Structures are given as structure tokens and as C-alpha cells.
Amino acid sequence: MTISLRPFLITAFTLFMAATGIENATADTTKIKSVKSLTHMLSQLEKNHGKDASLTTMRLQIYLEDVYISQGTTLFIRQQLISKMIARGLQQGMTKAEISKFILRQYKRSELNETL
Secondary structure, eight states, X not given: OOOOOHHHHHHHHHHHHHHTTEEESSSSOEEEOSHXXXXXXHHHHHHHTOGGGTTTTHHHHHHHHHHTXXXXXXXXXXXXXXXXXXXXXXXXXXXXXXXXXXXXXXXXXXXXXXXX
């Protein structure tokens, strides 16, 4: 008889995400309610891509804090797409500033967010 730990791990992950203010709205989007949860999510994305990706999400973070979170608006962000854009930018040899501008431009075009 095989016992799967998958349900336990999913539950533990969900509890951790909820405790930090990050909730999965769908499999592809992440619900952000606070500056703390936004900062945590974006810093994790940068860390996942190493030292070369540091500060690549700073422009997006500042924009989202100023325009949405300061107004009390809940955000739904497509975290995996941001991660893929960082990886693609690094592979193509883009500078941090170029990656940062590209991510912000894509967010403003609603490529990285969900409107519900």
C-alpha cells in the first residue's frame, strides 16, 4: 500500500501562502492583498533566477504599490509568466533595466494580471 504525501504538502503550502497574504486565485494567478505579500512574491521570483535577476521586478513593485495596493485594491498576478519573462530576458542577455521595463510594460498591457 502506497501513501501519498501530496495532499498534505498541498495543504501545508496553501496554509503558508495564506499566512503570508498570498492566495492562489487559480492555478495560474496569485492573489495579492498587501505590500508585504507583493514584496515576498516578487523577491522569491528574483531569487529563483539567481543574482543576475535581482531588482528586475522593482519597477513593477513600485507601480503596483502606488497605483493599486495603496488604494486597497486586491491584485491577481500571473506569477509564472513573470518568472518566464525574467528567465527569457536573462537568456537573451538583456540588462536588469531592460527586463524591468519589459515586465512593467507587459503588466500594463494586462499580459501578467487577471481582471476579475
